[in-house]
Amino acid sequence: MTVQIVLAIAVFVAAYVFIATEKLPRVLVALGGAALMVLIGATDDAAVFFSEETGIDWNVVFLLLGMMIIVGILRQTGLFEYLAIWSAKAAKGRPFRIMVMLIVITAVLSAFLDNVTTILLVAPVSLLVAQRLGKSPVPFLLAEVFASNIGGTATLIGDPPNLIIGSRGDIGFNDFIVQLAPIIVVLIVVLVGLCRVLFRSTFAYDAGRAERVMALDEKEAIRDRGLLVRSLVVVGLVLVGFVTSTFTGLEPAIVALLGAGLLVLLARLEPKRVFGDVEWETLLFFAGLFIMVGSLVNLGVIETIGQAAKGAVGENYFGASGVLLFGSALFSGIVDNIPFVATLAPLTNDIVQSGGAEARPLWWALALGADLGGNLTAVGASANVVMIGIAKRNGHHISFWEFTKYGIVVTAVTVGLCFPYIWLRYFL
Amino acid sequence: MHASDIAGPLVVVDRSTPALDAIRLIADQDLLGLVIAEHDGHPSAVVSSIDVTRYMLPGYLLDDLSLANTLGADGVEDLRLGMEGRTLGDLVDDDSVAVRRVLVVPADAGLVEVAARMVDARTQVALVHDTSRDEPVFVTLPGLLDALVGRWDARS
Numbered sequence: 001m002t003v004q005i006v007l008a009i010a011v012f013v014a015a016y017v018f019i020a021t022e023k024l025p026r027v028l029v030a031l032g033g034a035a036l037m038v039l040i041g042a043t044d045d046a047a048v049f050f051s052e053e054t055g056i057d058w059n060v061v062f063l064l065l066g067m068m069i070i071v072g073i074l075r076q077t078g079l080f081e082y083l084a085i086w087s088a089k090a091a092k093g094r095p096f097r098i099m100v101m102l103i104v105i106t107a108v109l110s111a112f113l114d115n116v117t118t119i120l121l122v123a124p125v126s127l128l129v130a131q132r133l134g135k136s137p138v139p140f141l142l143a144e145v146f147a148s149n150i151g152g153t154a155t156l157i158g159d160p161p162n163l164i165i166g167s168r169g170d171i172g173f174n175d176f177i178v179q180l181a182p183i184i185v186v187l188i189v190v191l192v193g194l195c196r197v198l199f200r201s202t203f204a205y206d207a208g209r210a211e212r213v214m215a216l217d218e219k220e221a222i223r224d225r226g227l228l229v230r231s232l233v234v235v236g237l238v239l240v241g242f243v244t245s246t247f248t249g250l251e252p253a254i255v256a257l258l259g260a261g262l263l264v265l266l267a268r269l270e271p272k273r274v275f276g277d278v279e280w281e282t283l284l285f286f287a288g289l290f291i292m293v294g295s296l297v298n299l300g301v302i303e304t305i306g307q308a309a310k311g312a313v314g315e316n317y318f319g320a321s322g323v324l325l326f327g328s329a330l331f332s333g334i335v336d337n338i339p340f341v342a343t344l345a346p347l348t349n350d351i352v353q354s355g356g357a358e359a360r361p362l363w364w365a366l367a368l369g370a371d372l373g374g375n376l377t378a379v380g381a382s383a384n385v386v387m388i389g390i391a392k393r394n395g396h397h398i399s400f401w402e403f404t405k406y407g408i409v410v411t412a413v414t415v416g417l418c419f420p421y422i423w424l425r426y427f428l
Numbered sequence: 429m430h431a432s433d434i435a436g437p438l439v440v441v442d443r444s445t446p447a448l449d450a451i452r453l454i455a456d457q458d459l460l461g462l463v464i465a466e467h468d469g470h471p472s473a474v475v476s477s478i479d480v481t482r483y484m485l486p487g488y489l490l491d492d493l494s495l496a497n498t499l500g501a502d503g504v505e506d507l508r509l510g511m512e513g514r515t516l517g518d519l520v521d522d523d524s525v526a527v528r529r530v531l532v533v534p535a536d537a538g539l540v541e542v543a544a545r546m547v548d549a550r551t552q553v554a555l556v557h558d559t560s561r562d563e564p565v566f567v568t569l570p571g572l573l574d575a576l577v578g579r580w581d582a583r584s
Contacts, residue, residue: 078494081492081494081495081498085498120491121492123488123491124488124489124491124492124495125488125492125495127486127487127488128486128488128489128495128498128499131486131506131510132502132506212502215500215501215502216498216499216500217497217498217499217500218498220497220498221494221495221497221498223494223497390487390488390491393487393491393524394486394487394488395487
C-alpha cells in the first residue's frame with residue numbers, strides 16, 4: 001500500500017467522520033476532502049470533470065438541479081396546500097382519515113419530489129389542520145416523514161441515493177418503478193396500519209372541531225392559476241420524458257433540464273423566484289463526494305474492496321442482498337445515506353458487472369435499505385431533521401428518542417418486509 | 429438639545445401582562461412597541477409591535493404564507509384563541525421573537541449621539557438615565573426625528 005493510498009483513505013475516513021458527526025457543514029467537508037484528494041494526486045482535473053467512472057457524476061447533479069428548479073416554481077402555485085386541505089375536507093375532519101390522506105399524498109408527492117421539499121410543503125398545512133382539530137400535530141408530522149422516506153424510494157428521482165444508484169448502475173426511471181413501486185405501495189398500506197396502532201390516542205372525533213376543518217378554503221391557496229396550468233403541463237411532459245427515456249435516448253438529467261428550461265420560459269418569474277429553491281450547497285456536496293469516491297476508485301481501493309466483497313459473496317446473491325438490505329438500513333439510520341450510497345455504488349457495480357443478471361437485485365437491496373433506513377432515527381434523513389425543526393418552531397418539541405422509538409418500529413417492519421419481497425421476486 | 433429634553437414617559441408593562449392585553453394596548457394607543465419591566469419595575473427590554481404581531485401568528489403561516497388565505501372567517505378567532513393564557517413573559521422567552529435589551533442613554537447625550545446609539549442598537553426606544561425624575565423616561569424614534577427636523581427648520 002503506497003503513502004498516497006494511505007493518505008487518500010485517511011482523507012476519506014476523516015471526511016466521513018465529520019459528515020456523520022455534523023461537526024462541520026457537510027458541503028465544506030466534501031469540498032475540502034475533494035481538494036485534498038487533488039492535492040495528494042489521487043485524482044486530477046481530467047478525471048474530476050470528464051471521467052464517467054471517477055469524476056463528478058453530472059447526470060446526478062443536473063438531474064437534481066433541473067428538478068429543484070421545476071419544484072421551486074411549482075410550489076409557488078399553492079397546488080400542494082390545495083391538495084392537503086382538500087384531502088382533510090374529503091376526510092370530513094375525521095383525524096384518522098385525515099392522517100391516511102396525508103400519508104398517501106406525502107408518499108406520492110415524495111416519489112416525484114425531494115423528500116425535504118415534500119416535508120416543507122406538507123408540514124405547515126398539517127400544523128394548521130391539527131390546530132383546527134385540537135390535536136397535537138406530532139403524530140401527523142411523524143406519519144408524514146415516515147411516508148416521505150418510504151414514498152421517495154419508489155422512483156429514480158424520489159430520493160438522492162436512487163439518483164446515484166440509477167446513474168452508476170445504468171438503471172432507468174421505469175426500472176425503478178417496476179422493481180420498487182410494488183413493495184412501496186405495500187409498505188404505505190402497512191404504514192397506515194402501524195400509524196393506527198402507534199398513534200391510537202390521537203383519533204377521537206369531535207364534530208365541532210371537524211366543522212372548523214371544513215371551514216378552511218382550499219381554493220384560496222391557489223395564487224396563480226395560469227402558472228399552475230403551465231407548471232402542470234411541463235411536469236406532465238417531464239414525466240412522459242422520464243418514462244420514454246429508454247426509447248428516446250434522452251438521459252433523465254437532460255429531460256429534467258429541458259423541462260426546467262421550458263418552465264422558466266413559461267413562468268416568466270424574476271430570477272430570485274425561479275432559482276430561490278435551488279440548493280446549491282447540496283449540488284456542491286454531491287460534486288465533492290463524487291470526487292472523493294472517484295479518487296478511491298482511481299487508486300484501486302474500491303476495486304480491491306470489491307474483489308474481497310466478490311470473494312465473500314461468491315454466488316450467494318440472495319445472502320448478499322440480505323446483508324446489503326439490513327446493513328444499509330442500519331447504517332443509513334445513523335449517518336447520511338448519500339455518502340454511504342456514493343461509496344457502495346461502485347462496489348455494488350463491480351459485483352453486479354461480474355455477476356450479471358443474477359446479481360442485479362443487489363441494486364434494489366441497496367436502494368431499499370438506504371432509503372427506508374432513513375426512518376430509523378431522528379438524524380437518519382434530512383427530511384426528519386427538517387420536520388423536527390418545523391415542529392420546534394411551532395412549539396412542539398420532538399426529542400431524538402421520541403422520534404426514534406417510532407422510527408425503530410417503522411423501519412424494522414418496512415425493511416423486514418422487503419427481505420421476503422426480494423426473495424420472492426428475484427430468488428424464488 | 430439633549431436626550432433629557434425630548435424624553436417622556438411611556439407605557440411600561442411587566443412580564444405577567446397577558447399578551448392579549450398587550451396587543452390591545454398597542455392597538456388603542458398606536459404604539460410602535462412595548463417597554464417591558466422586570467418584577468422590580470425596572471425597564472429591561474423593548475419589543476416592537478411587529479414582533480408582538482409575529483408572536484401572535486402561528487409559525488406555520490410564516491413557513492407557508494399561502495395558508496393565510498385559506499383560513500376563512502375562523503382565522504381571526506384562531507389568533508385570539510392562540511394567545512389566550514399567554515403572557516408577555518412567554519413572548520420574551522420565545523426564540524422566534526426579537527426582544528432587545530432596553531438601550532440606556534445618558535441624560536446629556538446630544539441628538540446625533542442618541543440617533544447613532546439607537547441605530548446601532550436597532551431600537552426605536554431608549555431609556556434616558558435621568559436621576560432627576562422619579563419615573564423612567566424614554567426617547568422614541570419619532571420624537572428624536574421630530575426634534576432633529578425642528579432644529580433644521582429653526583436654522584433655515
